[in-house]
Amino acid sequence: MEDWVRAWLEEQRRKGEKCLEIKYIQNKPYVYRSTSVYDKTTKSPKKVSTYLGRLTKEAGLIPKGSRGSRPLHSFRTVREYGNAALMTEEFTDLLPVLQDAFPDYWQELVVLTFTRVTGYTPLSRVADVWDKLDNILDIKPDCDPRTLSRVLTAVGGDRTAQQMVFQHLSSRAQHLVYDLSFVFSCSDTVNLAEFGYNADDIWLPQVNIALFSATDTGLPVMIRGLPGSVRDVATLVRSLAEIDAPGATLVLDRGFVSEANENLLRESGLQFVLPQRRNSTRYETRIHLTDHFFYHKRLIHAGKREVDGVTLYLYEDVDLVAEEEKTLYRLLEEGAIDRETLNKRLKRAGRILIVSSLAAEPREVYDLYKSRSLVEEHFAVFKSLIQADKLYLRDATAVFGHIFVGFLCLYLYCRILNRIKKVGMTAHLSPHGLLLKLSKVYAVRSGEERAITEVPKQVRKIAERLELNIFPNV
Known part of the structure; x- marks a missing residue:
């Protein structure tokens, strides 16, 4: 019996109430008046209990047949629980780091991460989307758009705090891949946006994005915004100074x-893997293809040779050789190339x-x-996640x-994707699709009481296969 129930019962007895009994039904206290009468058939006392009403901590005894007066805060609220629980579980590892850094x-x-990983959510809609999610972390953020705008500015200007997050993630990485991409900006006041080269040949101011990803964890490690005209390896060396990845290998x-x-790269002491262009004079170095292996059922011949302090690795993809030969001969017949060009390119086909x-x-x-x-x-996922407000x-x-x-949205997205990949469900399920399915499970609150609604059969099967321990009795 709970302390407040016992205190109520003792108070009633002091007032002269007799024969009161508390019974718990589904973990809720109910009040009965229990007496005994003589049973002529059995010739023994028989207990008789009369139901008086339900006992609540806020309103006391609610008499039978009366709904009682509910306080304002006891009205029911229904919020999406399943997707909020998954995001909370996958983001838990990074939470202590964020708390220390910011x-x-x-x-x-x-809040910005949870609301934006599920889809397009500009600052003006963050409060509404957050209000739909169950607040499992029991946090009290300020979701006013003006406040969130100031937060973006404050966080963007604190590079030291961002480095704490990057160093935490990079400390677990052994193999890093690095690349640059870009996003366009239509703002006249962002001096970071400059005209520069892009594969689409679009003449708009752009902001270059430098991204490190770890191939062994499948997670992003670090991100930087750069002027649109900057595209050289110096950005790479400077970026590496901001993370903690001793002994990591860079793939460019x-x-x-x-x-x-x-x-x-050599002077920096970094381990690197750098593919060469087809017109590289290094293709003229004689390398014997003495090794072979299969990559996704494709036969690859391979060989290596040490030259000038580095190692040259040569690979020949048998299937790619056939495809490129067909293309080259078709170009010859169309008159796009001559016989000399054909012979030169055939030597490097595949x-x-x-x-x-x-x-x-x-x-x-x-x-x-x-x-x-x-x-x-x-990068493809990142660009889709930053559509809101970026222009x-x-x-x-x-x-x-x-x-x-x-970047935080990308991290959470990849954490969910890794869970899906682990059980081989990527052909049928995406992170966005998983979050949508889990959103069918709700948390219902009434005052201090909280309950999780029934879990649909399809969602239960997915949760079992993904080993999600976020639902009771699943």
Whole structure:
């Protein structure tokens, strides 16, 4: 019996009430008056209980047949529980780091992350979306759009606090992939946005985004906003100074190929994997293809050779050779190339040359090279997650804050994606799809009481397969 129930019962007895009894039904106290009468059949006393009403801590005894007067705060609220519980579970590891790095703003950062990972949510809608979610963390953020705008500016200007988050994530990484991408800006006041090269040849001011991703954890590690005209390896070296990844191997793309960049990488002491362009003179180096392996059922011939302090790795994809040969001969028949160009290109058809500071087996370096697709996937997700407010932010610090929030959304998205990948369900389920399905489970609150609604059969099966321990009795 709870203390407040016992106190109420003792108070009634002091007032002269007799024969009162408390019975718990579904963990709720009910009041009965219990007496005994003589049963002529059994010739013994028989207990008779008369139901008087329900006992509540706020209103006391609510007599039978009366609904009682409910206090204002006891009205029921229904909020989405399943998706909020999943996001809370996957974000738990990063919460202590955010609390240490941003003691004044971490709650607003959590709200921005949770509301934006599920879809397009500008600042003006954050409060409404947050109000739909069950507040499992029991936090009290200020969701006023003006406050959130100030938070973006404050967070964007605190690079030291951001580095605390990046260093926490990078400390677990062994293999990093690095790349640059961009987002356009229509703001006249963001001096970070500059005209620069982009693959779409669109002449608009842009902000370059530098992103590190860890291939061994499948998570983003660090992000930086850069002027749109900056695209060189110097940004890479400066970015590495902000994270904690001793001994990590960097995997780059052909856009970083140059003698100056390679020398800079060597001088920095970084382990790197750098694919070469098809017109590289290094293809003329004789390398015997003495090794072979299969990559996704494709036969790959491989060989390596040490030259000038680095190792050249040469690969020949048998399927790619056939495809490129067909393309080259078709170009010859169409008159797009001559016979001399054909013969020159045939020598390099289906071949990939990689320069690396690593002395490893060809298969290991090839796997690292192929892992570059991870950062490209992360960029695609990141750009979809930062659509809200990105075009009209007022200054560079607000842009940095917006990019950092997008990074947190990407981190949470990848955590959920990793859980789906682990059980092989990526063909049928995406993180957004999983959050939508879980949103069918609600938390119902009435005063201090809280209950979780029934879990649909399909959602229960998905939760069991993903090993989600967020639902009672699932």
